[in-house]
Amino acid sequence: MDIDVQLREVSMQYGSTPVLYGVDLDVHKGEFLSLLGPSGCGKTTTLNIIAGFLTPSRGTVGLAGRVINDVPPYRRNIGMVFQSYALFPHMNVFDNVAFGLKIRRLNPREIARRVEEVLALVQLEGYAARPIRELSGGQQQRVAIARALAIDPLVLLMDEPLSNLDAQLRRQMRVELRRLQRQVGITTIFVTHDQEEALTLSDRLVVMNKGRIEQAGTPVELYRKPRTPFVAQFLGHPNFLFGEVAERRGAATAVRVGGQIIWATSDEPLAVGAPVAVVLRAESATLHASPPPDRINALACTIDCTIYLGTNAEYEVRLTDGARIRVVEQIASGIPSHTDGQAAAVCWSPEDTIVLAGSRESLAEMGL
Amino acid sequence: MNRRWRHRLAVAGLLAPAVIVLVLVFVLPSIDLFRLSLGWMDAQRSIHSDVSLSNYWEFARNPYYHRMVWGSLKLTVWVACLCLLLGYPATHYMIHIESAIYRTVLYAIVVSPLLISVIVRTYGWVVLLANNGVVNGTLHTFGLIDKPVRMLGTFGSVVIATVHVLLPFMMLPIASALQGLDPALERAAQSLGATPLQTFWRVTLPLSMPGVLAGTSLVIALTLGIFITPLLVAGPLQPLFAIGIYYVTLSQLNFPLGAALSFILLVFTLAVIGLVGRLLGAINRNIA
Numbered sequence: 001m002d003i004d005v006q007l008r009e010v011s012m013q014y015g016s017t018p019v020l021y022g023v024d025l026d027v028h029k030g031e032f033l034s035l036l037g038p039s040g041c042g043k044t045t046t047l048n049i050i051a052g053f054l055t056p057s058r059g060t061v062g063l064a065g066r067v068i069n070d071v072p073p074y075r076r077n078i079g080m081v082f083q084s085y086a087l088f089p090h091m092n093v094f095d096n097v098a099f100g101l102k103i104r105r106l107n108p109r110e111i112a113r114r115v116e117e118v119l120a121l122v123q124l125e126g127y128a129a130r131p132i133r134e135l136s137g138g139q140q141q142r143v144a145i146a147r148a149l150a151i152d153p154l155v156l157l158m159d160e161p162l163s164n165l166d167a168q169l170r171r172q173m174r175v176e177l178r179r180l181q182r183q184v185g186i187t188t189i190f191v192t193h194d195q196e197e198a199l200t201l202s203d204r205l206v207v208m209n210k211g212r213i214e215q216a217g218t219p220v221e222l223y224r225k226p227r228t229p230f231v232a233q234f235l236g237h238p239n240f241l242f243g244e245v246a247e248r249r250g251a252a253t254a255v256r257v258g259g260q261i262i263w264a265t266s267d268e269p270l271a272v273g274a275p276v277a278v279v280l281r282a283e284s285a286t287l288h289a290s291p292p293p294d295r296i297n298a299l300a301c302t303i304d305c306t307i308y309l310g311t312n313a314e315y316e317v318r319l320t321d322g323a324r325i326r327v328v329e330q331i332a333s334g335i336p337s338h339t340d341g342q343a344a345a346v347c348w349s350p351e352d353t354i355v356l357a358g359s360r361e362s363l364a365e366m367g368l
Numbered sequence: 369m370n371r372r373w374r375h376r377l378a379v380a381g382l383l384a385p386a387v388i389v390l391v392l393v394f395v396l397p398s399i400d401l402f403r404l405s406l407g408w409m410d411a412q413r414s415i416h417s418d419v420s421l422s423n424y425w426e427f428a429r430n431p432y433y434h435r436m437v438w439g440s441l442k443l444t445v446w447v448a449c450l451c452l453l454l455g456y457p458a459t460h461y462m463i464h465i466e467s468a469i470y471r472t473v474l475y476a477i478v479v480s481p482l483l484i485s486v487i488v489r490t491y492g493w494v495v496l497l498a499n500n501g502v503v504n505g506t507l508h509t510f511g512l513i514d515k516p517v518r519m520l521g522t523f524g525s526v527v528i529a530t531v532h533v534l535l536p537f538m539m540l541p542i543a544s545a546l547q548g549l550d551p552a553l554e555r556a557a558q559s560l561g562a563t564p565l566q567t568f569w570r571v572t573l574p575l576s577m578p579g580v581l582a583g584t585s586l587v588i589a590l591t592l593g594i595f596i597t598p599l600l601v602a603g604p605l606q607p608l609f610a611i612g613i614y615y616v617t618l619s620q621l622n623f624p625l626g627a628a629l630s631f632i633l634l635v636f637t638l639a640v641i642g643l644v645g646r647l648l649g650a651i652n653r654n655i656a
Contacts, residue, residue, distance in 0.1 A: 077561070083552075084552050099560050100562075
C-alpha cells in the first residue's frame with residue numbers, strides 16, 4: 001500500500017520540555033487516520049509538524065516519498081482544517097474558498113469553477129456571496145473544509161474540527177465528514193480527544209499518551225485487543241480487576257483476583273506470578289440471580305446501584321473482595337431484571353476478557 | 369414603568385457622566401470660542417464683540433496663515449508616515465515574541481515616552497541636536513565634519529522629536545489589533561500556499577487595519593495641534609498652526625483672531641481625520 005505521510009523517530013521539545021518521543025507513523029494513501037489522546041499527549045504537535053508549522057527537534061517527516069523537513073508549510077500542499085476554523089473574516093465564502101487558488105494564480109474562470117465544485121461537495125451551493133459572520137457554526141465548518149479541499153491537497157489535516165459544534169450537529173457532521181472523505185478519497189489525519197468520534201470515523205486510529213504512540217490499529221483491533229491499560233481505559237472505560245497470573249495454557253490465562261480464579265485470553269508474554277490488570281467491558285458481563293453451574297467466570301456479587309437508561313440498565317455491583325464492577329444489560333422489555341441490594345453472580349466469557357501487564361499502583365501512576 | 373423605558377433609562381444613566389463632562393469641558397467652551405472668534409480687534413487693541421467674519425477673511429487672505437497650514441500639513445504627513453513605517457514592523461515583531469519577559473521589556477520601552485514629561489523629553493532632543501550638542505560633538509570627534517551641522521530649528525528636527533513623542537499612539541492600537549487576531553488565521557493562509565509576505569498583505573494587514581486607522585487618526589490629531597515640542601526644538605517662528613495661534617493670542621493679544629484660528633484648526637483636524645478614515649477604509653476593501 002502506498003504511504004502518503006511517514007514520520008520516523010520524530011521527537012519534539014519546546015525549550016527543555018519534551019513533548020514527543022520518537023514517534024513513528026505511516027499514513028496510507030486514502031485512509032482516514034485519527035490521532036486520539038487526552039490533551040497534552042502530543043497529537044496536535046504531531047499534526048503541526050506534518051503541516052510544517054513546527055520543526056521537529058529530531059527525526060524525519062516524509063510526504064509522498066519525499067523528506068519534507070525543510071519544506072515550509074506553504075510549499076507542502078497540505079490542507080488543514082482548524083479547531084477555530086480560521087476563516088478569513090474580511091472575505092466572503094467565495095474569497096475564502098478561492099484564497100489558495102488565487103495564490104496559485106489560476107485563471108478566474110478556473111477558480112470560479114473549482115469553488116463551485118467544492119461548495120457543492122460540502123452542500124453549500126448558493127452561499128458563495130455570504131459574509132462569514134452570517135454563517136452558522138456548522139456552515140463555517142463546511143466552508144473551512146471546502147477551502148482546504150479546493151487546493152486539491154495531498155493530505156487533509158483536521159485539528160479537533162468538531163469540538164466547537166453542539167452535540168447533535170457534531171453527530172451529523174461526523175457522518176458527513178466520513179461520506180466526504182470516502183467520496184474525495186483524500187488521505188486524512190484527524191486529531192481528536194473524543195473516542196466516539198475516533199471509533200466512528202477512522203479506518204485506523206492511533207492512541208497517543210504523553211508524547212508516545214501507545215497503539216495503532218483499526219477501531220475493532222484497538223477496542224477488542226488493547227495492548228496497554230491506557231488504551232483499554234481510553235476506549236470505553238472498562239472495568240479493571242487486579243491480580244496475578246496463576247496459570248497459563250497457551251493464550252488461556254488464569255488470574256487470581258482476591259482469592260478467586262478468573263480465566264482470560266492474552267497474547268502477551270506474561271509469566272506466572274506477574275501482576276496483571278484484567279480488563280472487562282461493562283457490555284461483556286451479564287448478571288444472574290444465582291451462579292449458573294457451567295460458567296467458568298462467575299463471581300458472587302451484590303448489586304449496589306442501578307442506573308436505568310430505558311433500553312439499557314447499568315448496574316454497579318460489589319464483589320466479595322470489595323472491588324466494584326459496572327455491568328450494562330440490554331433490556332428489550334424496558335424493565336430491569338435486577339434490583340438494588342440483591343445478591344447475584346456476574347459472569348463473562350474468557351474470550352471477552354483481556355489481561356494486560358500492570359498493577360493497581362502502576363495504573364494509578366498513569367492517572368487511570 | 370415598562371421594560372423599554374427602563375432600558376432607555378439605563379442607557380441614559382450609563383451615558384450621562386461622559387456626556388456631562390464632554391458638554392462642560394468641550395462643547396460649551398467650543399461654542400464660547402466660536403462666539404469669541406466672531407468679534408474683532410481694532411488698531412487700538414480693543415476687542416469688539418459685534419458679529420463679523422473679519423478674522424475668517426483674514427485667515428483666507430493672509431499668506432502667513434497659508435504657510436502655517438501648509439507647514440502643519442507637511443509635518444502631519446511626515447510624522448504619520450514615519451510613525452506607521454517605524455511602528456508597524458516593530459509592533460508586529462513585538463507581538464510574536466514568545467518570551468514574556470522580553471516582550472514586557474519592549475512594551476515598557478514603547479510606552480516610556482508617555483511616562484516622561486513632554487518638556488523634559490523635548491529638552492533631551494535639544495541637548496542632542498544643538499550645534500554644540502551630542503550628535504555634532506560625536507561627528508566632529510570622528511572627523512566627519514569641520515563645523516557643526518545645523519539641526520536644531522530645522523523642519524527635520526521637528527519631525528524627529530514629534531515622531532518620538534507620538535510613536536506609542538501609533539503602536540498601541542496596532543498592538544491591540546494584532547493581538548486580537550486568531551494565530552490560526554496566518555497558519556491557514558500558509559497551509560493554502562501563501563508565503564509569509566503574501567500572508568501579511570492579504571490577511572494580517574487588512575485585519576489589523578482598524579488598529580492602523582485608530583493609530584493614524586490619533587497621530588494626525590495630535591500632530592496637527594502639536595505645540596510644545598516644535599516650539600522648544602524649532603522656536604516660535606516655525607510655520608505651524610498651533611504656534612501661530614500661540615503667537616496671535618499671547619503676543620498680539622488678538623483673542624478673536626486666535627479663537628478663529630483655533631476653531632479653524634478644530635474643523636480642519638476633524639476633516640483630515642474623516643478623510644484619512646475613508647481613504648484607509650477604501651484601501652482595506654481593495655486589499656480584501
